[in-house]
Amino acid sequence: MQLVLLLWSYIRVVLKDPGSVPENWRAVSGEESLEVGTSLAAAEDGFERRSRGGGYCIHCQNGKPPRCHHCSICQRCVLKMDHHCVWVVNCVGACNYKFFLLFLLYTFLETTMVTIVLLPSFINFFGEAKNHSSAAKSAIIFLAFVLNFAFALSLLCFVVMHASLLSSNTTSVEVHEKKGVIRWKYDLGRKKNFEQVFGTKKSLWLFPLFSEDDLEKIPALRGLEFPTRSDVDA
Numbered sequence: 656m657q658l659v660l661l662l663w664s665y666i667r668v669v670l671k672d673p674g675s676v677p678e679n680w681r682a683v684s685g686e687e688s689l690e691v692g693t694s695l696a697a698a699e700d701g702f703e704r705r706s707r708g709g710g711y712c713i714h715c716q717n718g719k720p721p722r723c724h725h726c727s728i729c730q731r732c733v734l735k736m737d738h739h740c741v742w743v744v745n746c747v748g749a750c751n752y753k754f755f756l757l758f759l760l761y762t763f764l765e766t767t768m769v770t771i772v773l774l775p776s777f778i779n780f781f782g783e784a785k786n787h788s789s790a791a792k793s794a795i796i797f798l799a800f801v802l803n804f805a806f807a808l809s810l811l812c813f814v815v816m817h818a819s820l821l822s823s824n825t826t827s828v829e830v831h832e833k834k835g836v837i838r839w840k841y842d843l844g845r846k847k848n849f850e851q852v853f854g855t856k857k858s859l860w861l862f863p864l865f866s867e868d869d870l871e872k873i874p875a876l877r878g879l880e881f882p883t884r885s886d887v888d889a
């Protein structure tokens with residue numbers, strides 16, 4: 656079952672468009688009035704305005720929505736770009752970040768499970784080393800264990816890193832922008848930050864799917880607009 660979920664998430668993250676900017680995109684007037692509303696918060700940290708307004712991409716010759724970044728590998732702008740992932744041969748952005756996180760989580764669980772299953776044989780390896788008949792088999796188990804263990808450990812680091820990014824509503828790209836900012840403007844509180852990526856339907860949290868309702872009501876899942884602290888406080 657877990658393997659099915661892993662493969663399903665993988666296929667979804669590979670095939671799903673992370674989010675592209677509509678042609679001739681410009682900040683809508685609603686966005687501008689929002690901008691006035693955040694000017695107070697903007698005064699608190701100098702980064703607010705720079706990262707909020709988005710801007711213009713000279714490569715794509717198109718407007719750039721907030722949190723959007725140009726990927727030099729895909730050669731296009733990607734909405735709420737997190738990173739370009741070589742493992743999934745795709746960019747990870749607004750529309751497929753959840754699928755990427757699930758893929759990461761299931762791969763971590765799978766490698767951890769295999770490591771645990773192989774552990775007794777791995778311990779036996781040292782006892783049986785003198786017995787020549789099983790040497791080849793033991794060597795394979797030894798190698799499989801070490802590789803799985805190393806893989807599981809490095810995946811754990813990524814899981815922890817992305818869990819921390821998720822809980823503060825930050826992308827891998829924004830970590831640098833965020834330095835020195837005391838109150839990150841997209842941080843809506845842990846629960847809301849989670850829902851901005853995983854949706855509000857609990858029954859769908861573990862699956863690489865969204866409900867129609869969430870896609871409609873959570874603009875962050877479409878990647879063009881993002882609520883900020885000031886919207887929530889207001």
Ligand SMILES: [Zn+2]
Pocket residue numbers: 712713714715716724725726730731732733
């Ligand atoms: Zn671009």
Ligand SMILES: [Zn+2]
Pocket residue numbers: 726727728729730733738739740745746747
């Ligand atoms: Zn890319």
